[in-house]
Amino acid sequence: MEARHLTKHFPVHQLRPSRVKQVVHAVEDVSLALPEATVTAVVGESGSGKSTLARLLTQLITPTSGELLLDGLPVGTGSKARREYTRLVHLVLQDPFSSLNAVHSVRYHLERPLKLHGHAGNRDELDGKVRQLLERVALSPADRFIDKFPHELSGGQRQRVAIARGLAVEPRVLLADEPVSMLDVSIRLGVLNLLDELRERERLAILYVTHDIASARYLADTAVVMYAGQVVESGPATQITDSPAHPYTQLLLSAAPDPARAEPPVLRGRGSPPSLVNPPSGCRFHPRCPFAMAVCKESAPPALPVADEQVAACWLHTTERTAAQSKPLATAAADAIGTGS
Template sequence: MTLSESAAAPVDEVVLEAVGLTKHFPVRRRLRDLFSRTPAVVHAVDDVSFALRRGRVTALVGESGSGKSTVARLLAQIYPRTAGDIRLHGTSTRVRGGRPFRSYVRRVQLILQDPFASLNPVHTVRYHLTRSLKIHGNAGHGAEDLDAALGRLLTRVSLTPPERYLDAFPHELSGGQRQRVAIARALGADPEVLLADEPVSMLDVSIRLGVLNLLQDLKERLNIAILYITHDIASARYFADETIVMYAGRMVEGGDSETVTQNPAHPYTRLLTDSAPDPERITGDGAGVDTAAGKDRGQGEPPSLIAPPAGCRFHPRCPHAMRRCTTDLPPRLDIGDRPGHWAACWLYDPDTVAADAPGSAAPDADPAVPPPPAAVEQDGTATLGEAR
């Protein structure tokens, strides 16, 4: 599909879909594990499901090690999946290389985090873009067509005049310019989906906004679907239409970006939003730090993904953990404040909260922390207790 055909396609059409996507990496076996019937694996991604829609940005948010980049590489089919399905326009796809893989990446392109590492330092911008155009059959039929295509790509990513950059090497460009070249290389395939794996985290703060505005403009003008992977939930609110939060390889909350970032439901999402810089919370007197019996909220390390905890994977760090959280994996539960807002948290199951009476807290629960209400107040605001 060409860019003109992509722009004419209906907005919100599902282009790429992950269904129960799972990836386990085998661990090198030690001598004592040779006779084990269940080899150890790293549970990098478990049961991840979402859809990328044309003309919309979906943000995948979480701390380092939560499985975000693994999801991007699974969708790019760089990693083979352990379980689940990847559907392109509703059709299940599994490619291993050769022409099927080339046909797939013509429609789904990956933008990596570090532009200096993703560009060959001994080749010019002209080489990188020409190779992309020729591999995907968009170089035209002669030198004149190729030069025109190169000029269009650089103009599309706001590197003008093109003649100034075509014969430059990566080390001669700034970080923002290198990332724009990487985006132009991806656009050389005329893709329908861009998988942006933390595209601004390696850039100076002063130029991050320019790259995000560029991706926003490409989304609107070319009507493509974008997966935006980041650990900065504040930028997800600014840039993305939908936000999905991941923790320890699992999805814990999802919904439209404004709701997820302004009214977070899951305790982990609340910790993410509280960790984002906010001038209104800087008072100099420690206000906004929720301490109960001398403990900070969310204190501790992420769990081992070789032997993840049973039940909710966040329960060892959760200030509202209940008995059921330690045994049963929570399903997606509708919050009810906005359409499509959900959280994988037993706090929003009335039966579970009612069964966990105030006097029968889990052994590790802090008695100074009162149990949260069962679900949602009448005005639709999640009742987990404000930490700000």
């Protein structure tokens, strides 16, 4: 799957309509690719546009502009094309208790997509497929879970049922919207390992939406960092966490828990995310950035290459704005601020 220049603006409902129509700039010109058998993590704090992006990719909401491609071809808009798209692309929501109907059993939740997409067969075949789905997500023996209701399962078991429901129609893309954020720490690793196994065994392209950059490093091949609706940095996950190039990525990493850290973290950048109704001019991170320069307020930075396959939208990485490319980011920023450039 590939997304090109996706943008989503939500209209603001105003009590007193004025000539100026206000919109929420939820997602702004985002492009990304989800290759087969890989995990791409979208990282950012609350309100950065991660979940909106996931819903755009599932076509639950219509983009203001931009396009989606599957196998290099634009996704169709007809009813038949949309039905096929919903079979190939599945969304796993954050809260497994609310995404499963409390009055129906596990059997019902897994049988329904099979029936809707014509994979049911006779009763014996249907029952066999449901049991296979439970085995595929490590809910075994299947007899122990198949007739239970959501309230009878743990959070991790409910999330596995939600993932099994997505696998029922043999999708090619799995979009996991913070699938472990509402689970106990002790069982998060099991769900992450399940996603990793599905990537290898099912050859799925997985989008992993999270605010936990440490789990993104553990699971993902590629990381995409979002701030205020825009992508500020992207590249190999281990490379981004080892050598973050954007000040916002540095802020996320400094705030992440680290058992090996001897001293309290030093947070480079304070404050809260901006209003997406009236976002800041230029770089949207500049009001919080300790390295902000005059150009940051005036114009938005382009995506600049900073290393092999790693890009960052930051003016600090232009040769015109830094004394030398070999200098560390903090040194270059200090020089730029000191000269007033």
